[in-house]
Every structure is written in C-alpha cells, then in structure tokens.
Amino acid sequence: METLNNIVLTIQHYLADYILIIALLLGGLWFSFRLGFIQVRGFGEGMRRTFGGLFHKKGEAGADGMSSFQALATAIAAQVGTGNIAGAATALAVGGPGAIFWMWIAAFLGMATIFAEAIMAQKYKQVGKDGEITGGPVYYIRAAFKGTFGKVLAGIFAVLIILALGFMGNAVQSNSIAAAFHTAFGIPQAAMGVVIAILALFVFVGGMKRIAKVTETIVPIMAALYIVGALIVIIYNYKNIPYAFHAIVVGAFNPAAISGGAVGATIKLALTKGVARGLFSNEAGMGSTPHAHAVAKVDHPVEQGFVAMVGVFIDTFIVLNLTALVIITTKSIPTGKTGAELSQYAFSTLYGKGGDIFIAICMFFFAFSTIIGWYFFGQANVKYLFGPKAVKVYSFLVAGCVVLGSLAQVDLVWNMADCFNSMMVLPNILALFALSGMIKKVHDDYYHNFLRNKKK
Structure with missing residues (x-):
C-alpha cells in the first residue's frame, strides 16, 4: 500500500506541477487570443445574465434541462468546495x-477555457435514452476524434471522472465536513457521515429537478454567508489591507522580500502552487463543469459561455480571494499551520471559538454542495457508459462512499482522487484544442448572425 501510494504521489507530482500547468495555461492563453479576450468583452454580459437569473429565475428544471442560472449554480456548487478554505491556505503556507497573484492569472486565463468548454458542451449535448438532456466532454471528445480513438478517449474520461469525483472525491468532501464538525461541536465523524449520506441520497433520488432546486437555493446562501463572515475579519484588520496586496504582488516575484512569508517560499513555489490551486479550484479545463452547462436552456451556446465565466470569477476572485485576504491580513501564515487549520486559526483571531464553528458551517455548505455537483457530473458519465438504469446503483454507491469517507482519511484514496482528477484533464484539453476551429465558429456565429437576427 505504501509503495502504491508513493507511485501515485510521484505521478501526481509530475502531472500537477508540470504537465497540467503547462497544458492549462497554454489552453487559457490560446483561447484568450483566439476569442479576442472574451473574458473581458463578455464579462458584463455574463454578470447581467447571472444576476438577472438570480433575481428573475425563469423555468423549472426537468427533462429538457435547467435554467441558465440553475446550471451555473450547479457548476459553482462543484467549484466552490473545501479547496476554497483549505486549498488557498495550503498555497499560502507553501508558496507565500x-x-x-498567480491564482489571479490562472483564473483570468481559465475564464476563456471554461467559455470554450461550455459552448462545446452546449453544441454537442444530446437527449439520453431516458429522454433527459445530457452532455459533457464525452460527447465533444467523440466529435473531436472520430472512430475508435475518440470512443476510447471518451471512455477513459468517463471512468476517471466517475472515480475521481463521484466516488473518491465525494469521500474527501464528506471527510472535510465530518472533521470540521467534530472539531467545532464534538460530533462523532461516523454519525456526521450518515447524516450527510442521507441528505445527499434524498437529493440524488429527486433527479435533475431536485438537484437544480437545491443548488440554486444553497449556492447564494453559502456565498453570502462566507463573504460577510470574511469581510468582517478583513475590515476589522483594515490597516493590513495595503500590506496584503503589497505582499501578494511583491511576493509573486520576490518572496524573500515579504516579511512573515512562508519559510523557504520561492518564485517557483509561488507560481506552481498558486497556478495549480487556482486551476483546480475553479475547475476550468478539467472537464467537470461542462456537464452542468450542457443542460442549460439557452437560445445560443455562447450565452451559457458568458455565464460559465462568471462561475470562475466567483470561485477565485471572490470566495478564494477572501480566504487569502483573511489569512494575510490577520498575519497567520507564520504560525506554521496549513490547510483548513490555517483558515480556522485566521478566523479565530476575531471570532475565537466561533471561528471553528464558522468554518464548520461554511465547510458543510461548501462540501455538501460539491457532493451534489460532483454526483451530477458522475451521473452523466454513468449514463453514457452503462445507461440510465445504472444511475440508481450509482447513487447508492456514492452515498456509501460519503459514509466511508467520513470515518477516516485514507491517504491512498485521497491521493488517487487527486491523481485521477488530474488525469481527466488531458483528454478534455486535447479535445478542446482539436475543436478550437469549431469554438471560434460558434463564437463568431453568435456575434455575426445570432445577435443581428435577434435585433431584427
């Protein structure tokens, strides 16, 4: 087991720190230039559609898909997870x-990549055997690569995402909730795991309609709760806000110059940890969120592309950024803590024991919503591989993983989840590069034809 764990760690090290960073950054740069920096030009439209959907929800989710806002809420539910609390803290502890700063760069470029993912998911979505709209990378991978190669690549992606997110990933999320509640309230982790599994199963069996209803309700609440709680800490430490931004910008290029920075932090560490955390937090290029964007009911694929970009913005530039500013303005990095423990310490500087409780509550919302989102992504691929009848079995297996995950952290399972998560990026990003001509064509059709016809 130890030997296997070391092999998995070695593979993950080269994937995450080298291959994927290069592939995802190149993808972000390529689509940014190819689409005329759509993340800037289309940002206002994305915000209008997102917040218009929040206050003026249209349509119920059903066999014909979700509303644009519900699809975004499902995507954000998956994007905003424990990584926004623990992941940002780890990047700060290691990279300073x-x-x-490098998270910002990764997110900015990732907005162009996720735009490409969303419009391809929309273009190649299909009606499944159960009569429901479905979509995701497996369908545009098949469109990008015809014949046996495309089938094999799509099959590999489907297996990886089911294992990485549906099973192992959801065990990780459950463990994070159970551990946080045990720390804050003394609740046994096993009991918490059973509660989470029952709640999750209730949502799963309700199908797309219930998943959409839960995510569109939970996501605004959890975002508002965390934003307000974090802003109170940051405003309380307002005198350190200029220091925080100075430390971020200067630390990106000269970590040694930042007093109280992470011990041994270098430019390479700051860049690799920042980019990796930024990319894996907002999931741009990973092939996960296209499953949600595929089922949005929109008049043109580009409309959902705009909304998808806002998901990356909310995840990184708002939620993850607030975690970072809380930690830096409270000057908590030199404590030597890392992960969720560092975030808890930073919040506790103002809230005391309430900091643990606040993080536990946020962890529940973040991780539980991620369980729902990742279940939905895995479900689309279970249908693709095994048909609709396999979904019920899949839902109970996921619930079982949630219970088992709450009991104890098994390093091998956790590391394999990360490794499979990284591996599924490769077929997805390859397909996007292969479809870059089609992505540009759909983009141009929106501006040159759709908008003109709409005005008429």
Whole structure:
C-alpha cells in the first residue's frame, strides 16, 4: 500500500506541477487570443445574465434541462468546495502570499477555457435514452476524434471522472465536513457521515429537478454567508489591507522580500502552487463543469459561455480571494499551520471559538454542495457508459462512499482522487484544442448572425 501510494504521489507530482500547468495555461492563453479576450468583452454580459437569473429565475428544471442560472449554480456548487478554505491556505503556507497573484492569472486565463468548454458542451449535448438532456466532454471528445480513438478517449474520461469525483472525491468532501464538525461541536465523524449520506441520497433520488432546486437555493446562501463572515475579519484588520496586496504582488516575484512569508517560499513555489490551486479550484479545463452547462436552456451556446465565466470569477476572485485576504491580513501564515487549520486559526483571531464553528458551517455548505455537483457530473458519465438504469446503483454507491469517507482519511484514496482528477484533464484539453476551429465558429456565429437576427 505504501509503495502504491508513493507511485501515485510521484505521478501526481509530475502531472500537477508540470504537465497540467503547462497544458492549462497554454489552453487559457490560446483561447484568450483566439476569442479576442472574451473574458473581458463578455464579462458584463455574463454578470447581467447571472444576476438577472438570480433575481428573475425563469423555468423549472426537468427533462429538457435547467435554467441558465440553475446550471451555473450547479457548476459553482462543484467549484466552490473545501479547496476554497483549505486549498488557498495550503498555497499560502507553501508558496507565500505571491501564490495568490498567480491564482489571479490562472483564473483570468481559465475564464476563456471554461467559455470554450461550455459552448462545446452546449453544441454537442444530446437527449439520453431516458429522454433527459445530457452532455459533457464525452460527447465533444467523440466529435473531436472520430472512430475508435475518440470512443476510447471518451471512455477513459468517463471512468476517471466517475472515480475521481463521484466516488473518491465525494469521500474527501464528506471527510472535510465530518472533521470540521467534530472539531467545532464534538460530533462523532461516523454519525456526521450518515447524516450527510442521507441528505445527499434524498437529493440524488429527486433527479435533475431536485438537484437544480437545491443548488440554486444553497449556492447564494453559502456565498453570502462566507463573504460577510470574511469581510468582517478583513475590515476589522483594515490597516493590513495595503500590506496584503503589497505582499501578494511583491511576493509573486520576490518572496524573500515579504516579511512573515512562508519559510523557504520561492518564485517557483509561488507560481506552481498558486497556478495549480487556482486551476483546480475553479475547475476550468478539467472537464467537470461542462456537464452542468450542457443542460442549460439557452437560445445560443455562447450565452451559457458568458455565464460559465462568471462561475470562475466567483470561485477565485471572490470566495478564494477572501480566504487569502483573511489569512494575510490577520498575519497567520507564520504560525506554521496549513490547510483548513490555517483558515480556522485566521478566523479565530476575531471570532475565537466561533471561528471553528464558522468554518464548520461554511465547510458543510461548501462540501455538501460539491457532493451534489460532483454526483451530477458522475451521473452523466454513468449514463453514457452503462445507461440510465445504472444511475440508481450509482447513487447508492456514492452515498456509501460519503459514509466511508467520513470515518477516516485514507491517504491512498485521497491521493488517487487527486491523481485521477488530474488525469481527466488531458483528454478534455486535447479535445478542446482539436475543436478550437469549431469554438471560434460558434463564437463568431453568435456575434455575426445570432445577435443581428435577434435585433431584427
């Protein structure tokens, strides 16, 4: 087991720190230039559609898909997870404040990549055997690569995402909730795991309609709760806000110059940890969120592309950024803590024991919503591989993983989840590069034809 764990760690090290960073950054740069920096030009439209959907929800989710806002809420439910609390803290502890600057760069470029993912998911979505709209990378991978190669690549992606997110990933999320509640309230982790599994199963069996209803309700609440709680800490430490931004910018290029920075932080560490955390937090290029964007009911694929970009913005530039600013303004990095423990310490500087409780509550919302989102992504691929009848079995297996995950952290399972998560990026990003001509064509059709016809 130890030997296997070391092999998995070695593979993950080269994937995450080298291959994927290069592939995802190149993808972000390519689509940014190819689409005329759509993340800037289309940002206003994305915000209008997102917040218009929040206050003026249209349509119920059903066999014909979700509303655009419900699809975004499901995507954000998956994007905003424990990584926004623990992941940002780990990047800061290892790479120093400069890691946040590179998170910004990764997120900015990732907005163009996720735009491409969303419009391809929309273009190649299908009606499944159960009569429901479905979509995701397996369908545009098949469109990008015809014949046996495309089938094999799509099959590999489907297996990886089911294992990485549906089973192992959801065990990780459950463990994070159970551990946080045990720390804050003394609740046994096993009991918490059973509660989470029952709640999750209730949502799963309700199908797309219930998943959409839960995510569109939970996501605004959890975002508002965390934003307000974090802003109170940051405003309380307002005198350190200029220091925080100075530390982020200077630390990106000269970590040694930042007093109280992470011990041994270098430019390489700041860059790799910041970019990796930024990319894996917002999931741009990973092939996960296209499953949600595929089922949005929109008049043109580009409309959902705009909304998808806002998901990356909310995840990184708002939620993850607030975690970072809380930690830096409270000057908590030199404590030597890392992960969720560092975030808890930073919040506790103002809230005391309430900091643990606040993080536990946020962890529940973040991780539980991620369980729902990742279940939905895995479900689309279970249908693709085994048909609709396999979904019920899949839902109970996921619930079982949630219970088992709450009991104890098994390093091998956790590391395999990360490794499979990284592996599924490769077929997805390859397909996007292969379809870059089609992505540009759909983009141009929106501006040159759709908008003109709409005005008429």
